[in-house]
Amino acid sequence: MAKNLVIVESPAKAKTIEKFLGKDYVVKSSYGHVMDLAKKDFGVDIENGFIPNYEISADKKKLVADLKKEAKGAEMVWLASDEDREGEAIAWHLFNALSLKKENTRRIVFHEITKPAIIHAIENPRDIDINLVNAQQARRVLDRLVGYEISPVLWRKVKPSLSAGRVQSVAVRLIVEKENEIKEFVSTSAYRITATFLVNGKDAVLEAELPTRFSTKAEAKAFLETCMGAIYNVIDIEKRPGSRTPAPPFTTSTLQQEASRKLGYGVTKTMTLAQKLYEEGYITYMRTDSVNLSDMALAKARDVIKETYGEQYSKTRKFTTKTKGAQEAHEAIRPTYLENSSISAENGMQRLYDLIWKRTIASQMTEAKIEKTTISISISKSPEIMKVEGEVVIFDGFLKVYMESRDDENEQETQGLLPPVKNGQELKLDHMLAQERYTKYAPRYSEASLVKKLEELGIGRPSTYAPTISTIQKREYVVKEDRDGRNRDYNELRLKNDKIAETVKTEIAGAIKNKLLPTDIGVLVNKFLTEHFKDIVDYQFTATVEKEFDSIAEGKKEWNKMIGTFYKPFKAQVETTLENADREKGEKHLGVDPKTGKNVYARIGRFGPMIQIGEAEDEEKPRFASLKKRQSISEITLEEALDLFQFPIKLGDWDGKTVTVAIGRFGPYVSHNKVFASIPKEEDPASVDFDRAVQLLEEKTKKDAEKFIKSFDENKDVEILNGRWGPYIKYKKNNYKIPKTTDVQTLSLAECLYLISKQDKPKKKK
Numbered sequence: 112m113a114k115n116l117v118i119v120e121s122p123a124k125a126k127t128i129e130k131f132l133g134k135d136y137v138v139k140s141s142y143g144h145v146m147d148l149a150k151k152d153f154g155v156d157i158e159n160g161f162i163p164n165y166e167i168s169a170d171k172k173k174l175v176a177d178l179k180k181e182a183k184g185a186e187m188v189w190l191a192s193d194e195d196r197e198g199e200a201i202a203w204h205l206f207n208a209l210s211l212k213k214e215n216t217r218r219i220v221f222h223e224i225t226k227p228a229i230i231h232a233i234e235n236p237r238d239i240d241i242n243l244v245n246a247q248q249a250r251r252v253l254d255r256l257v258g259y260e261i262s263p264v265l266w267r268k269v270k271p272s273l274s275a276g277r278v279q280s281v282a283v284r285l286i287v288e289k290e291n292e293i294k295e296f297v298s299t300s301a302y303r304i305t306a307t308f309l310v311n312g313k314d315a316v317l318e319a320e321l322p323t324r325f326s327t328k329a330e331a332k333a334f335l336e337t338c339m340g341a342i343y344n345v346i347d348i349e350k351r352p353g354s355r356t357p358a359p360p361f362t363t364s365t366l367q368q369e370a371s372r373k374l375g376y377g378v379t380k381t382m383t384l385a386q387k388l389y390e391e392g393y394i395t396y397m398r399t400d401s402v403n404l405s406d407m408a409l410a411k412a413r414d415v416i417k418e419t420y421g422e423q424y425s426k427t428r429k430f431t432t433k434t435k436g437a438q439e440a441h442e443a444i445r446p447t448y449l450e451n452s453s454i455s456a457e458n459g460m461q462r463l464y465d466l467i468w469k470r471t472i473a474s475q476m477t478e479a480k481i482e483k484t485t486i487s488i489s490i491s492k493s494p495e496i497m498k499v500e501g502e503v504v505i506f507d508g509f510l511k512v513y514m515e516s517r518d519d520e521n522e523q524e525t526q527g528l529l530p531p532v533k534n535g536q537e538l539k540l541d542h543m544l545a546q547e548r549y550t551k552y553a554p555r556y557s558e559a560s561l562v563k564k565l566e567e568l569g570i571g572r573p574s575t576y577a578p579t580i581s582t583i584q585k586r587e588y589v590v591k592e593d594r595d596g597r598n599r600d601y602n603e604l605r606l607k608n609d610k611i612a613e614t615v616k617t618e619i620a621g622a623i624k625n626k627l628l629p630t631d632i633g634v635l636v637n638k639f640l641t642e643h644f645k646d647i648v649d650y651q652f653t654a655t656v657e658k659e660f661d662s663i664a665e666g667k668k669e670w671n672k673m674i675g676t677f678y679k680p681f682k683a684q685v686e687t688t689l690e691n692a693d694r695e696k697g698e699k700h701l702g703v704d705p706k707t708g709k710n711v712y713a714r715i716g717r718f719g720p721m722i723q724i725g726e727a728e729d730e731e732k733p734r735f736a737s738l739k740k741r742q743s744i745s746e747i748t749l750e751e752a753l754d755l756f757q758f759p760i761k762l763g764d765w766d767g768k769t770v771t772v773a774i775g776r777f778g779p780y781v782s783h784n785k786v787f788a789s790i791p792k793e794e795d796p797a798s799v800d801f802d803r804a805v806q807l808l809e810e811k812t813k814k815d816a817e818k819f820i821k822s823f824d825e826n827k828d829v830e831i832l833n834g835r836w837g838p839y840i841k842y843k844k845n846n847y848k849i850p851k852t853t854d855v856q857t858l859s860l861a862e863c864l865y866l867i868s869k870q871d872k873p874k875k876k877k
Contacts, residue, residue: 116185118178118205120192123390124224128191131226137185139178141192145171146204148251153259155252157678161671163252167208175208182209187217189233194220194441195398196250196664197574199243206239213238222396222441224389225448246664252674253277253656257647260685261640268688269639269695270632270715274586277647277656278571278579280640283588284648285564287629287637289555294745296552300601302331302545306497308343308488308538315530317538319488319497324548328602331545332613335606337493343538346496347487353502354478357509359402359430360443360471363573364566366397369470371559372516374462375625377591378558382577384463385444393454393464395442398573400566402430402443404471411449412475419452420511426477445471473513480506484529488538501529545604555626558591569654588633592741596622631720631744635697643688646681702749711752713744720744722752737774740792754797762801770804772796783808786815823860831855831863842867 115136119125122140129138146165148154156162167175182188188211192198202218205211217236221228257277265273304321325331361369363382370381385397404412409427416425430443446468454464486499504510532538556564562576571579583589599620605612629637637648646652656677662668698714701722709725716723716735720743725733736755738747759773768784779796780789781804788811790796799807820838821831830841831849838855840847840863847870849855 114186115189116178116181116187117189117191120198120201121386121390123387127224127390127392128229131229137181139181141178141201141205142171142174144168144201144204145175145208148255154255157256161252161674161678163248165204165207178205179209182211185215187215189236190216190218190239191220191232193398194222194396195574196243196247199240200247200251203239203241203244222399223394223447224392242666243664245670246660249663249670249673250660252670253677256674256678256681260682261644261647264643264685264688264692265636265639267694268692269635271717273632273636275636275640275647276579276582278565278575278653279583279586279588280637280648281570281650281653282561282565282579283583283629283633284637284641285561286556286583286589286627287634289553290629290634293552293555298549298551300547300549301326302328302602302604303548304331304334304497304543304545306343306488306543307541309541310530310532310538316541317486317488317499317530317532319486319499321495321497323495325545328547328604332604332611334493334495335543335545335604335611338490338540338543338606339492339609339611341493341540342491343497343540344489344491345486345532345534345536345538346489347485348532348534349485349487351483351485352505353481353483355481355508355510356478357428357473357476357513358470358515360404360445360474361467362400362402362432362443363398364400364562364576366444366467367562367576368559369516370463370466371557373466376459376463377580377625378562378577379581380459381463384459388456388460388464388467391456392447393451393456393460394447394467395445397444399441399444400573401432401441403432403441404429404445404474405442408442408445408449408471409475412472415449416472416476420476424476424508424511427475430474443471469513473509476509476512477506479504479508479510486529486532499529501527503528540606542605542607544606547601547603549599549601549620555623555628557625558627561627568650569657570650572657572660583633587630588636589627589629591625591627592623593625594621594623596620631697631715631738634745635695635715638697639692639695643692644681644684697744699744701747701752704753711749713738713747713752715744722747722755724756739774739796740778758796760797762799762804765801765805765808770801770808772799772804781807786812820855821858823863825860826864829860829863829867831858840866 115132117125117128117132117136117138118141119128119138120141120143122142125138125140129136132138145167147168149164149166152164154164156164188209190202190205192201192205198220206216218239219232219236221232254277258274261275262273265275301324303324306319306321308317308319309315310317321334325334358365366385367378367381370376371378376384382397385394388394389397409429413425413427444467446464449468449471452465452468454461456464482503482505484499484501484503486501488497488499490497554560558580561580565571565576565579584591596619598617600615600617603614603616605614640648659668659673663670663673696714698712701711701713703709704711704724707724709729712723714721714723718737720738722736722738723733724735725731727733734756736752736758738744738755742751755774758779759771762770762772762781764770765783770781770783772779772781772790774780774796778789778792779794779799780787781799782788783804786808788807790799790807818833819830820833823829828843831838832841834846837851838849840849842863847867849858849866
């Protein structure tokens with residue numbers, strides 16, 4: 112065995128580090144956390160100071176045994192998990208799980224996987240920082256208490272199988288409140304006046320705008336009438352020097368935002384790619400809220416810029432972190448080797464690396480010098496003044512490499528280079544437009560803009576943004592959707608050759624792409640939590656908790672005392688809510704069914720949003736129908752609700768059996784002779800005809816046939832099927848593994864039943 116055992120978090124990182132260390136070192140991976148809170152009794156001893164009860168995760172027992180064996184044979188064990196709180200906790204758990212001794216254990220950290228960084232870490236080891244461990248414990252214990260206490264309340268008072276999380280619930284609240292703002296928003300219209308002037312014949316044009324907006328069509332038309340036969344003169348040319356400075360290097364949240372804007376990546380994809388880049392040694396650690404760059408990186412950036420672009424482009428900058436309580440003391444995200452402007456890797460990694468390289472280099476470049484020009488144009492028949500604004504880049508500076516994107520969807524760019532004009536010069540009007548423009552609501556959150564908002568509020572930290580956004584979508588409290596929008600008419604008046612033409616044009620309003628919207632369940636859970644657990648979804652409270660975690664990490668606060676202060680009133684609130692709160696059905700009365708005269712409701716049922724005709728206490732049982740995807744309780748009309756009861760629709764017979772279209776718990780589907788095929792989400796189930804239904808069923812049958820390997824006449828319940836991870840046994844709705852060395856074609860029924868019996872665990876009594 113090697114003298115030194117180095118334990119890192121991931122196998123990819125282990126491979127990279129092993130290249131830098133000699134034969135005296137063996138590098139193994141823990142594959143993340145090896146211990147977690149026990150499932151039983153919260154995993155926390157509430158009565159005795161909230162002491163956590165950790166146990167080795169079931170899927171890590173063999174791994175821990177192997178690592179323990181390696182550690183026993185090594186002279187020194189180096190715990191090299193990540194340098195944030197989560198990584199510190201992993202190191203601490205490994206120390207305990209492997210029964211390590213302090214005298215032959217060292218904790219090392221590095222924020223980049225390069226040979227100098229690894230050697231430096233080994234030459235400068237430290238002890239496990241128990242304050243960082245306690246900060247992570249505090250977060251884990253608090254989140255477990257909140258989740259385990261509130262979830263049963265939601266099961267009883269809202270709907271079975273729901274769960275709540277501390278930071279996730281606040282994120283859902285933000286999205287619900289944004290949707291409520293949009294629903295309450297009343298769009299108003301005003302007329303915007305623009306004019307196109309010809310300069311020196313038809314060679315060049317100036318696009319001007321009137322700063323004033325007109326409220327009505329009559330006012331806009333009256334202004335255009337005033338401009339008939341008018342003379343237009345340049346009365347002022349104002350030139351102002353300006354500059355633009357580059358954005359700082361990336362933090363976790365700004366990388367997530369910019370990768371979303373420029374590359375269209377969701378936050379989880381961005382972090383997955385960044386993790387790979389880090390583990391393969393291409394970039395520094397990707398979970399950070401620091402914008403600082405090391406002196407070595409600054410010097411290297413300076414050399415690269417001078418060599419590639421010239422000395423006039425180089426300007427060394429030291430950025431300071433503005434985020435309060437920034438937990439990461441290391442660098443911003445940057446390439447480990449700045450001289451490499453590109454890498455050989457998969458496409459997604461290449462594109463993200465390119466973004467990081469450009470942002471880092473641009474941050475150390477000179478400002479862009481800009482000349483802003485404003486031209487004022489008089490109208491002989493009106494006191495109004497029209498304006499033309501343009502911007503010319505005199506020296507590109509950092510813009511040669513990189514320009515930060517913006518979130519504002521409505522932002523208008525100024526004109527570029529303007530044609531030369533003189534004071535007093537007369538301009539010829541080509542045409543003037545008065546267009547009806549509607550006010551727009553603030554856009555819904557994208558994943559990236561939600562991260563930005565959470566960061567602004569001080570909620571969450573670099574390691575929590577991506578998991579939070581992923582969790583609220585997995586729990587189906589929030590969906591990420593595209594919507595086509597609707598056609599909207601607007602008026603346009605056009606003045607040309609002293610004649611005004613009026614037309615009605617059409618534009619698309621309300622279209623969205625990759626935006627986060629709350630589901631009916633999300634809205635209902637948020638309503639319940641804001642009514643009964645105000646602190647849990649309070650922005651200020653959640654941000655304060657984050658600051659308390661920071662104080663624990665700095666050794667200024669005892670973690671279990673902080674939990675105790677929170678838990679006592681919280682537990683009392685849980686008990687009060689269980690005892691006194693009414694069941695939250697999210698019920699909405701839509702009207703009366705004209706056929707039966709019974710009330711029609713939209714509400715949340717056991718399996719999600721549904722429509723109910725009739726009352727529970729009626730002699731004749733109520734009828735139910737599930738809502739279609741993209742239908743919501745808050746927006747569905749009585750007519751749309753009644754349309755759902757046209758299902759199931761019988762389309763005809765095929766091979767002596769009926770083909771049916773229906774809507775179920777998991778969406779619309781077609782069925783025939785116990786074969787069920789989902790209808791694609793972009794298709795309206797009401798428009799699916801017999802031929803299309805047969806096509807969907809044939810596709811499903813073909814897919815199932817490819818999945819099928821073997822069955823047994825003696826026991827029809829046992830089947831051998833081909834799955835995503837290879838062959839497996841299906842028996843009475845349960846799946847069972849087949850050892851990889853087994854020839855599935857020769858597998859007998861007796862052997863299958865033996866494998867089933869070995870894997871079946873006796874059910875625990877309630």
